[in-house]
Amino acid sequence: MPDGSGHMQPYLDQALEGAxxxxxxxxxxxxxxxxxxxxxxxxxxxxxxxxxYWRYTNLNALAxxxxxLANGAPAIGLPSLPHKLVAELATYRMVLVNGRLRPDxxxxxxxPDDVLVSGLEDLMAAAPARLxxxxxxxxxxxxxxxxxxxxxxxxxxxxxxxGDGIVLDKPVHLISITAPGDGPLMVQPRHLVVMGxxxxxxxxxxxxxxxxxxxxxxxxxxxxxxxxxxxNHFVFQEEAEASVHLSGxxxxxxxxxxxxxxxxxxxxxxGRSEIHAYLNGTGGDCRLDGVYLASGKQVVDNTxxxxxxxxxxxxxxxxxxxxDGQSRGVFQGKVHVLRDAQQTDGHQxxxxxxxxxxxxxxxxxxxxIYADDVxxxxxxxxxxLDDDSLFYLLSRGIPREEARRMLIExxxxxxxxxxxxxxxxxxxTTHVRQWLAQNVGNAxxxx
Amino acid sequence: MALLEIRNLHATVxxxxxLNGLDLTIGGGEVHAIMxxxxxxxxxxxxxxxxxxxxxxxxxEVLFDGKNLLEMEADERAREGVFLAFQYPVEIPGVTSITxxxxxxxxxxxHHGGSPFDAMDFVKYIREKAAGLNVSDDMLKRAVNTxxxxxxxxxxxxxxxxxxxxxxxxxxxxxxxxxxxxxxxVADGVNAMRNEERGLLVITHYQRLLDYIVPDHVHVLAKGxxxxxxxxxxxxELEESGYAEFLEDAA
Numbered sequence: 202m203p204d205g206s207g208h209m210q211p212y213l214d215q216a217l218e219g220a221x222x223x224x225x226x227x228x229x230x231x232x233x234x235x236x237x238x239x240x241x242x243x244x245x246x247x248x249x250x251x252x253x254y255w256r257y258t259n260l261n262a263l264a265x266x267x268x269x270l271a272n273g274a275p276a277i278g279l280p281s282l283p284h285k286l287v288a289e290l291a292t293y294r295m296v297l298v299n300g301r302l303r304p305d306x307x308x309x310x311x312x313p314d315d316v317l318v319s320g321l322e323d324l325m326a327a328a329p330a331r332l333x334x335x336x337x338x339x340x341x342x343x344x345x346x347x348x349x350x351x352x353x354x355x356x357x358x359x360x361x362x363x364g365d366g367i368v369l370d371k372p373v374h375l376i377s378i379t380a381p382g383d384g385p386l387m388v389q390p391r392h393l394v395v396m397g398x399x400x401x402x403x404x405x406x407x408x409x410x411x412x413x414x415x416x417x418x419x420x421x422x423x424x425x426x427x428x429x430x431x432x433n434h435f436v437f438q439e440e441a442e443a444s445v446h447l448s449g450x451x452x453x454x455x456x457x458x459x460x461x462x463x464x465x466x467x468x469x470x471x472g473r474s475e476i477h478a479y480l481n482g483t484g485g486d487c488r489l490d491g492v493y494l495a496s497g498k499q500v501v502d503n504t505x506x507x508x509x510x511x512x513x514x515x516x517x518x519x520x521x522x523x524x525d526g527q528s529r530g531v532f533q534g535k536v537h538v539l540r541d542a543q544q545t546d547g548h549q550x551x552x553x554x555x556x557x558x559x560x561x562x563x564x565x566x567x568x569x570i571y572a573d574d575v576x577x578x579x580x581x582x583x584x585x586l587d588d589d590s591l592f593y594l595l596s597r598g599i600p601r602e603e604a605r606r607m608l609i610e611x612x613x614x615x616x617x618x619x620x621x622x623x624x625x626x627x628x629x630t631t632h633v634r635q636w637l638a639q640n641v642g643n644a645x646x647x648x
Numbered sequence: 649m650a651l652l653e654i655r656n657l658h659a660t661v662x663x664x665x666x667l668n669g670l671d672l673t674i675g676g677g678e679v680h681a682i683m684x685x686x687x688x689x690x691x692x693x694x695x696x697x698x699x700x701x702x703x704x705x706x707x708x709e710v711l712f713d714g715k716n717l718l719e720m721e722a723d724e725r726a727r728e729g730v731f732l733a734f735q736y737p738v739e740i741p742g743v744t745s746i747t748x749x750x751x752x753x754x755x756x757x758x759h760h761g762g763s764p765f766d767a768m769d770f771v772k773y774i775r776e777k778a779a780g781l782n783v784s785d786d787m788l789k790r791a792v793n794t795x796x797x798x799x800x801x802x803x804x805x806x807x808x809x810x811x812x813x814x815x816x817x818x819x820x821x822x823x824x825x826x827x828x829x830x831x832x833x834v835a836d837g838v839n840a841m842r843n844e845e846r847g848l849l850v851i852t853h854y855q856r857l858l859d860y861i862v863p864d865h866v867h868v869l870a871k872g873x874x875x876x877x878x879x880x881x882x883x884x885e886l887e888e889s890g891y892a893e894f895l896e897d898a899a
Contacts, residue, residue, distance in 0.1 A: 588701070593738040593792075596698050597752035597808060598726035598759070607751065611742025611791075 208264035209246040209350075213239060215270050215387075216353035223356050225325040231355070234337040238352025241342035248346050257531040257563040258473055258502045262445050268387035268417040270354065271299035275380050277411055279306050282376070283439055283635075284628035287405055292374035293318055299380055300357035300388040306376075315364030318373060321391055324360045332360065335395050335425050339453045339479065348449040351421040354389035361394045361404070365427075368401035372433075372622070375406045377420075379440065384414020392422040396430035396458075403433040403622060408468070410441035417445045424452040424460070428482060431459040435625045437632070440468035442497070449475045456482030456511070463620050465629050466501050467494040467636055473502035473531075480507070480514040480542070487516040490620075492613050492629065494636045495528035495560075502531035505549070509542035509572075518549035521616045523609055524560035525640050531563050536577060538570040545575040553583040554612055556641065606637045649714050651676045651847040652697075652816055658707035658872075659696045666692040668872035669708070674816070679848040681858055681883060684869035685891040690851045691735065693869070694820040697849075698732040699725045713815065726752075727759035729815030733805040733822055740792040745804065748792045749774055753811050777810040781837045799830035806837040816847045823857035835860030855887040870894035 216239050225231035247263060248255035277298060282288040295318060296306035302320030309318055317324075324332060342349040359375055379388055396402060410416060418440065426432055432452075440446045446469040452460050466472045472495075478487045493501040501524075507516045522530045532551035553562035564581035586608050594604035613633055620626040652674040659667040666689045674680050684690050696703045697710065699722030710717040717725060740748070753773075754764035765773060774788065781803045793801050802822060809817050819838065823831055838861050842848065850861055858866070858880065866882040867874045868891075875894050876882070 589738045590740050592700050592722065593734070593740065594748070594752075595722040596700075596726055596732050596734075597748070597812065598723055598755040599752050600723050600755060601721070603751065603755075604723070607743055607748075608740070611740060614742040 209242065211267060212350055213243055213353070216350070219270070220353075224322050225329055228329050230333055231325065231329060235353055235355050237337075237342060238349045238355065241349035242346055242353055245343070245346040245349065252346070254344075254475065254504050254533060257529075257533070258471065258500055260445070260471070262471060263417060266385040266415060268385045270387050270389065271301070274298035274301035274303055275382065277378070277380055279376070280378065280409060280411065282407060282409070284407070284437060284632060286624035286628045287374065287407070290372065290374070290624050292372045292405070293369075294374050294376065295359055296376045296378070297357070297359070297390060298378045299386070300390040302357075313367055313369070315367055316369065317360070317362040319360050321358040321360045321393060322356050325356070331362070332393065335423065336393055337423070339423055339425070339451045340421065340449075341451070341477070345449050345475070345477070347419055347447050348421045351389050351391055351419050351449070355391055357389065358391035358393070363396050363400040363402050365397035366399045367397065369403070372403035372405050375404065377406065377408045378411055379409075379416045379418050379444065380411035381413035381416035384416055384443070386414065387417045388419070390418075390420050392420070394422070394424045394432065396424075396426045396432055398427045399429040400427070401431040403435070405625065406434075406436045408436070408438045408440050408446060410444050410468070415443040416440075418447065420448040422448070422450040424450065426452065426454045426458040426460060428455040429457045430455065432461070433621060434460065434462045435620065435622065436462075436464040436474070437628075438464065438466040438468050438472050438474070439632075440472070442470060444469040446472045448473065451477045451479070452487075453479045453481060454485040454487060457484040458482065459486045461488045461621065462490065463625070464491040464503070465493070465632065466491065466503070467632065469499065471500045471502070473504065475504040477506040478508065478516065480509050480516065481511055483511045483513045485511065485514040487514070488619075489516070489518045490616055491520045492616050492633070493520070493522040493530060494633065494640075495522070495530060496525040496640045497528060498526065499528045500531065501528070504531070505534040507536045507547065509536070509538040509545045509547060512541060512543045512545070514542065515546040516548070519616050519619070520551050521613055522553045522562070523556060523613065524553060524562060525556040527557070527559045529561045529563070532581065533565045534579070535567040535569065536579070538568075538572050538575055538577065540571040542572045543574045545572060545577065547575070547577040549579045551581040552612075554609060555583060555585055556609075602642055606641050609637055609641065610634065650674060651713060653711040654708070655710075656708035657696070657705065657710065659692060659703055659705050661692060661703055665706075666872055667696065670869075670873055672867065672874060674847040674849060676847060677844045678865065679842065679850065679861065679863045681850045681852065681863035681866045682869050683852060683855070683866060683883060683886055685895060686853065688869045689872040690853075690869055691820055694732055694818050694851055697818060698722060698730060723755075726812070727756050731809050731812055731814035731817045733809060733817065733819045735821040735824055737793045737801040737805055739794045739796075741794045743792050744789055745792050746771070746774065746788040749788070749808065749811055752808070756812055774807075774811060778807055780840060781807050781810070782833055783807050798825035799827070799833070802826060802830065802834050803837070806834055810837065810841060815845065816849065817841070818849045818851065820851045821853065822850070823852055823854065831857065832860060855883040858883045868894055
């Protein structure tokens with residue numbers, strides 16, 4: 202078991218080793234930030250079962266394998282992406298290989314004035330003052346040990362600034378490729394998005410793995426939404442079987458902002474999406490949705506923390522998953538309503554479909570409410586396909602496996618239908634169909 | 649050769665005997681009605697014939713078009729031409745009616761060596777069938793039975809029957825939950841499908857439906873067996889006298 206000091210040391214050592222040579226070194230606040238990350242991780246160590254947010258997902262894999270930080274970006278080309286419509290969509294494209302920006306694969310022509318999309322490292326070198334008010338300001342290092350580790354390595358990633366009142370005409374597509382080579386390889390990307398007052402944008406993230414050994418991708422994103430800003434955020438997590446994918450996102454929401462997030466996870470030995478949303482201004486609207494598909498021995502974890510700090514905000518969470526084989530799903534969601542956050546409207550729902558008797562879901566939806574005038578609900582369901590529905594389809598001549606696939610797709614369709622960008626919704630649906638074709642066949646039996 | 653031949657059928661649900669030696673023969677083009685009190689085994693018969701899990705046949709045999717029906721899975725029976733119109737059609741959110749119908753029709757067509765409809769051709773095909781049943785395009789676009797009224801659900805059942813063109817249709821309490829106008833629409837749809845080949849098995853508690861779908865033969869089911877058979881006039885007798893005598897006889 203990773204129980205702190207022993208197993209975390211190799212990671213900490215790697216962070217400390219390189220720190221003095223990193224870009225931004227010598228800039229006081231950057232040095233301080235990296236040091237704070239290293240200290241917080243050093244104090245805490247790798248997450249343990251007694252950590253509130255890590256009760257169901259253990260990171261033994263990180264203790265067992267000696268992941269080494271990637272050194273540069275191999276010269277691989279852009280792989281054909283599994284989602285075609287988004288790939289064909291006109292976007293501003295940013296490509297990271299092993300966390301490092303690959304300018305030759307990016308396409309940023311035509312960005313409006315007062316919009317900056319750049320590699321984080323480049324901006325740290327060129328204009329660190331621009332980052333200072335934002336970078337590392339909303340990650341609660343003591344609550345997110347893996348984000349603390351990421352902070353100790355602070356360098357790689359995406360920086361995106363959208364000026365006041367600007368609504369981006371095209372989505373930004375961040376393609377993140379991990380090329381592990383012989384592995385085990387580690388990547389520590391850090392993304393920063395700053396949306397000005399009334400700004401609007403769509404950010405699509407694709408996470409894929411190139412051929413090779415095992416990899417560990419420890420991503421952190423910080424999203425700042427100033428008053429009236431709107432950000433749509435769609436994530437495809439389709440990493441390879443030998444990947445540990447940990448993603449920690451913090452979003453700070455001003456008054457009348459909208460954050461609409463949808464995460465599709467089907468990759469990785471471990472895939473985890475952890476989102477902390479802070480509703481700091483009145484009238485904020487936060488949607489956290491997700492769909493996950495797991496088979497074999499995969500672990501897919503969706504952990505959320507929504508803090509209603511201001512009155513009159515709304516949050517909605519719907520996570521739906523399909524678990525086959527011996528896979529395990531985790532949903533931990535907490536809605537925390539502070540005393541002043543009256544007229545909060547907060548809902549969360551976890552629904553899992555278990556296709557195999559050995560699949561498992563751990564769901565823990567939680568409400569913690571200190572205000573007295575709120576409308577909140579939470580729920581979790583887990584079960585098998587409905588017998589009545591299945592028989593109805595069979596009785597019309599639809600073969601059993603096809604009937605099962607139809608019902609599973611229908612179960613997920615409700616969640617996917619909420620996605621406002623049609624190409625993303627369709628690609629998600631296509632992805633679900635491909636997964637079902639591979640995983641729900643005759644060999645799967647009666648499930 | 650009869651279309652359907654049920655011999656000495658015994659079936660249990662959760663180890664409880666429900667059908668106790670049922671015999672019934674339906675020829676092509678014939679309409680048979682099965683009437684009986686609650687708990688007599690009417691719905692069990694429809695599920696046993698359509699192959700629902702959990703309904704165990706413990707004795708007897710069922711031949712459909714000369715083939716052993718009981719050896720087939722539910723979906724195979726449907727493709728071979730057995731159709732069950734449900735008493736309570738199932739709502740399936742997330743699957744549109746048109747997709748559901750096309751998948752089913754294509755499964756049946758391919759089973760019989762035909763080529764599947766593409767989306768455009770199917771719309772034409774289903775619109776023709778839907779017109780007489782007062783099923784709108786809007787209903788076809790909605791999720792299967794989801795939020796449908798009782799009448800809409802039953803019309804959708806009959807549309808499925810028309811689209812799948814079965815050899816044998818079993819109508820399980822199709823009149824339940826329908827007012828008289830809705831009942832007429834449904835009955836007209838069923839009558840339009842009567843022909844020389846198709847067999848119909850109409851299962852009902854009340855005689856009312858049989859005023860509109862007039863049967864050739866009426867059977868009384870009690871305690872899991874056919875206890876009396878006759879012509880259509882038997883339905884009227886039952887309406888007068890009720891089922892009490894059969895329950896006493898069987899007891």
